[in-house]
Amino acid sequence: MKQRVLLVGVGLIGGSVALAIKQEHDVTIIGQDVNAEHCKLAQSLNIIDEITDQFMEEAERADLILLAAPVQETEKLLTQLEQCSLKENVIITDVGSTKERIMERARVLHEKGITFIGGHPMAGSHKTGAGSAKAHLFENAFYILTPFADTKNEKVEQLKEWLKGTKARFLTMDAMQHDRLTGIVSHFPHVIAASLVRQVKQHADRDDLVNGLAAGGFRDITRIASSSPFMWRDIITHNKENILSFLDEWMEEMREVRSMVEQGNGEQLYDYFRGAKQFRDTLPIRSKGAIPSFYDLYVDILDRTGVVSHITTLLAIKNISITNIRILETREDVYGVLRLSFQTEEDRANAKLCLEQHGYGTYTTM
Numbered sequence: 001m002k003q004r005v006l007l008v009g010v011g012l013i014g015g016s017v018a019l020a021i022k023q024e025h026d027v028t029i030i031g032q033d034v035n036a037e038h039c040k041l042a043q044s045l046n047i048i049d050e051i052t053d054q055f056m057e058e059a060e061r062a063d064l065i066l067l068a069a070p071v072q073e074t075e076k077l078l079t080q081l082e083q084c085s086l087k088e089n090v091i092i093t094d095v096g097s098t099k100e101r102i103m104e105r106a107r108v109l110h111e112k113g114i115t116f117i118g119g120h121p122m123a124g125s126h127k128t129g130a131g132s133a134k135a136h137l138f139e140n141a142f143y144i145l146t147p148f149a150d151t152k153n154e155k156v157e158q159l160k161e162w163l164k165g166t167k168a169r170f171l172t173m174d175a176m177q178h179d180r181l182t183g184i185v186s187h188f189p190h191v192i193a194a195s196l197v198r199q200v201k202q203h204a205d206r207d208d209l210v211n212g213l214a215a216g217g218f219r220d221i222t223r224i225a226s227s228s229p230f231m232w233r234d235i236i237t238h239n240k241e242n243i244l245s246f247l248d249e250w251m252e253e254m255r256e257v258r259s260m261v262e263q264g265n266g267e268q269l270y271d272y273f274r275g276a277k278q279f280r281d282t283l284p285i286r287s288k289g290a291i292p293s294f295y296d297l298y299v300d301i302l303d304r305t306g307v308v309s310h311i312t313t314l315l316a317i318k319n320i321s322i323t324n325i326r327i328l329e330t331r332e333d334v335y336g337v338l339r340l341s342f343q344t345e346e347d348r349a350n351a352k353l354c355l356e357q358h359g360y361g362t363y364t365t366m
């Protein structure tokens, strides 16, 4: 019998993950949504195979439960799941943009021995609905997983196997780090984008020319203000403490800018823009996600023949998975530098220890 995947919240992200799952697994996907029309559309697009309005009943038959509603709804769904007699080996995951509140709510299930692993594919768009879903939406994007500290690695690997068709780059971290990082690079910019648009609107109300002139750069930096207000209300509510702290930092920064402008200090203004440009120009271009790089470890290799396989074998024995491996540099053709990339800081630390115990020289920056 085919495995059953219950998708709750049949929208842009849920639909895209469902399509990616279908690419790699022969499964039955059952969709459930507060809006029945969303399920009908998704079924007509072959994103889901069946529709249900019996969330709890279907949850009890599911092998994988994917919660893809706005984050405050996801909390309610987790509470409902506490009442279900779920399959022993079911994996529950979500796609929500915040993780701390969701992991707190999922703790009851975790303590009952049910596997819940938080998930956040770090790509998307300002569009909503399954009509815009794409199997390749997350290709090469970061996909953050937030297991509980004592969740078995085997379960995390099972979830990655389910999600393999996303072709995303998985990163594991705890919920607190997740909310801080995504808060600064993704959530807070939405507040700023919305505020810029609202400020321009006030001017547009007074002068008809504003609308026509607000093109180009203004549209670029405010694209994300066209995202779903339901979704962003929930995200900002969940990530309240981080957002408050970023707002304080921002207001302080604006006070400094105000003073530079007031004083007409050209040199300071130049430095301000130059500093921003310098950092922005270093940001990765092709990566879809907002989180920087993997955890890299550099290893001196004395003799390339056989040494790479020796290193990978040592790490495989210790169950440390390498995300990427590359010989960066050969020095006088005698020794070189191998760059190993890991998905977590813990993997990098374990790899460093293991390789140093076997006599390799390692360092974390080049």
Ligand SMILES: NC(=O)C1=CN([C@@H]2O[C@H](COP(=O)(O)OP(=O)(O)OC[C@H]3O[C@@H](n4cnc5c(N)ncnc54)[C@H](O)[C@@H]3O)[C@@H](O)[C@H]2O)C=CC1
Pocket: 008, 009, 010, 011, 012, 013, 014, 032, 033, 034, 035, 038, 068, 069, 070, 071, 073, 074, 095, 096, 097, 098, 120, 121, 122, 123, 124, 125, 126, 127, 128, 129, 130, 228, 231, 235
């Ligand atoms: N839009 C984006 O770019 C990204 C969004 N996310 C997260 O993905 C989740 C879904 O967002 P989207 O797919 O963009 O939104 P969407 O609006 O396209 O889809 C959400 C769906 O959930 C349904 N829904 C709402 N409450 C529900 C409930 N209680 N039970 C069942 N269905 C319910 C809605 O009717 C809708 O069909 C959110 O938690 C968001 O934070 C994550 C990464 C990127």
Ligand SMILES: O=C(O)C(=O)Cc1ccc(O)cc1
Pocket: 096, 097, 121, 122, 123, 124, 125, 126, 186, 224
């Ligand atoms: O379209 C954009 O630039 C986004 O900001 C998409 C996005 C929205 C929410 C997330 O949690 C992750 C990515």
